[in-house]
Amino acid sequence: MIRFEQVGKVYPDGTSAVDGLTFEVEKGELVTLVGPSGCGKTTTMMMVNRLIEPTSGRILVDGEDISTVDPVRLRRRIGYVIQQVGLFPHRTVLDNTATVPALVGWKRDRARRRAAELLDLVGLDPKTYGPRYPSQLSGGERQRVGVARALAADPPVLLMDEPFGAVDPVVRERLQNEFLKLQSTVRKTVLLVTHDIEEAVRMGDRIAVYGKGRIEQYDRPGAVLGTPATPYVAQFVGADRGLKRLSVTAIEPEDLEEPPTAHVGEPARAAAERLTGLGARWAVVLNEEGDLHGWVAADALHGAGDGGTVGGLARRMDAWVPVGAPLKQAFSEMLQHDAGWVAVLDGARFLGVLTPAKLHEALRRSVDADARGVGRGEVSFDSVADA
Numbered sequence: 001m002i003r004f005e006q007v008g009k010v011y012p013d014g015t016s017a018v019d020g021l022t023f024e025v026e027k028g029e030l031v032t033l034v035g036p037s038g039c040g041k042t043t044t045m046m047m048v049n050r051l052i053e054p055t056s057g058r059i060l061v062d063g064e065d066i067s068t069v070d071p072v073r074l075r076r077r078i079g080y081v082i083q084q085v086g087l088f089p090h091r092t093v094l095d096n097t098a099t100v101p102a103l104v105g106w107k108r109d110r111a112r113r114r115a116a117e118l119l120d121l122v123g124l125d126p127k128t129y130g131p132r133y134p135s136q137l138s139g140g141e142r143q144r145v146g147v148a149r150a151l152a153a154d155p156p157v158l159l160m161d162e163p164f165g166a167v168d169p170v171v172r173e174r175l176q177n178e179f180l181k182l183q184s185t186v187r188k189t190v191l192l193v194t195h196d197i198e199e200a201v202r203m204g205d206r207i208a209v210y211g212k213g214r215i216e217q218y219d220r221p222g223a224v225l226g227t228p229a230t231p232y233v234a235q236f237v238g239a240d241r242g243l244k245r246l247s248v249t250a251i252e253p254e255d256l257e258e259p260p261t262a263h264v265g266e267p268a269r270a271a272a273e274r275l276t277g278l279g280a281r282w283a284v285v286l287n288e289e290g291d292l293h294g295w296v297a298a299d300a301l302h303g304a305g306d307g308g309t310v311g312g313l314a315r316r317m318d319a320w321v322p323v324g325a326p327l328k329q330a331f332s333e334m335l336q337h338d339a340g341w342v343a344v345l346d347g348a349r350f351l352g353v354l355t356p357a358k359l360h361e362a363l364r365r366s367v368d369a370d371a372r373g374v375g376r377g378e379v380s381f382d383s384v385a386d387a
């Protein structure tokens, strides 16, 4: 989809920004370009929409050498999101979002309808936010408008330069998650520039780690963390790269334990006896549909009088994550709620719990899979126990 062939850029003052860049981004893939300041990430990106022209090599988009494509026509196919967002201060959020469709000749009504759809998609209610001006938004909201605007004309390619750089870490993580969710539905071909290795491994299907003006390693996040190609990459990803793996390893159903369960309507006495028989100190409480209701302590069940039900003694389960979430999120929930385990849900349905021991196993399996260069799902569970 985007192909760099021996691309180089020397600025007029003689600065060589990048040299011999050769890599390919597949259709629907999100590639992060990561590296320290001045290593050539932005130059790389701006060559794709011809805001900067390479001095050697060529870039192909969809098989077409872009030096032969009219820049204006090219940019219609390429959405661009930058850190400073660059919204027009005197236009409403709705009109800002409708800018590109209007530019490419859509009728005003159609452009605005599309803009409203896009605002909705990035989590901003068009009725509330559409009429506002950019100065009436928070930094995170402005950033979302930037993303909506870039997507408005439905370009197949999206360039994002430090798109979440201007907001605090909490908002940043939320925006990253929202964008990943969005990307899983819109499947754009994305180049995302960041200097933050954590962001690069979280967001990227593949990562290009830049040294000065060149790519030191181009691979899946797990491989970059697991087997850094050069000492430079190892230093850049940091000594705590094992921890960073928590961000890129998803919780899968086979990671889960099945704890004792009890049902909302079940008599407390019966549940208490069952837990004693199992030697369990607590149980997960489910409703009739198998959805999570909460949890209950064995002590509480034992203390209940006749006629008490499990539902009456159940407590809310605060520590839970959706299946497929990264291990880091599960770990963070455990710490935040001082819990020894987290519930894992598929929608509302209870799938099981993740314990610290299982979390460790999942991490080991992910290391194992990357060491062998195979997908995680193809590694048998036994191989971890043997490792």
Ligand SMILES: Nc1ncnc2c1ncn2[C@@H]1O[C@H](COP(=O)(O)OP(=O)(O)OP(=O)(O)O)[C@@H](O)[C@H]1O
Binding pocket: 011, 012, 013, 015, 016, 017, 035, 036, 037, 038, 039, 040, 041, 042, 043, 044, 195
């Ligand atoms: N117009 C220019 N003229 C001369 N040199 C430039 C120009 N623009 C960028 N450079 C230089 O090219 C190199 C790469 O810059 P670039 O902006 O691509 O890096 P970057 O990795 O995006 O950095 P940052 O993370 O700080 O934005 C740097 O040494 C920079 O000083």
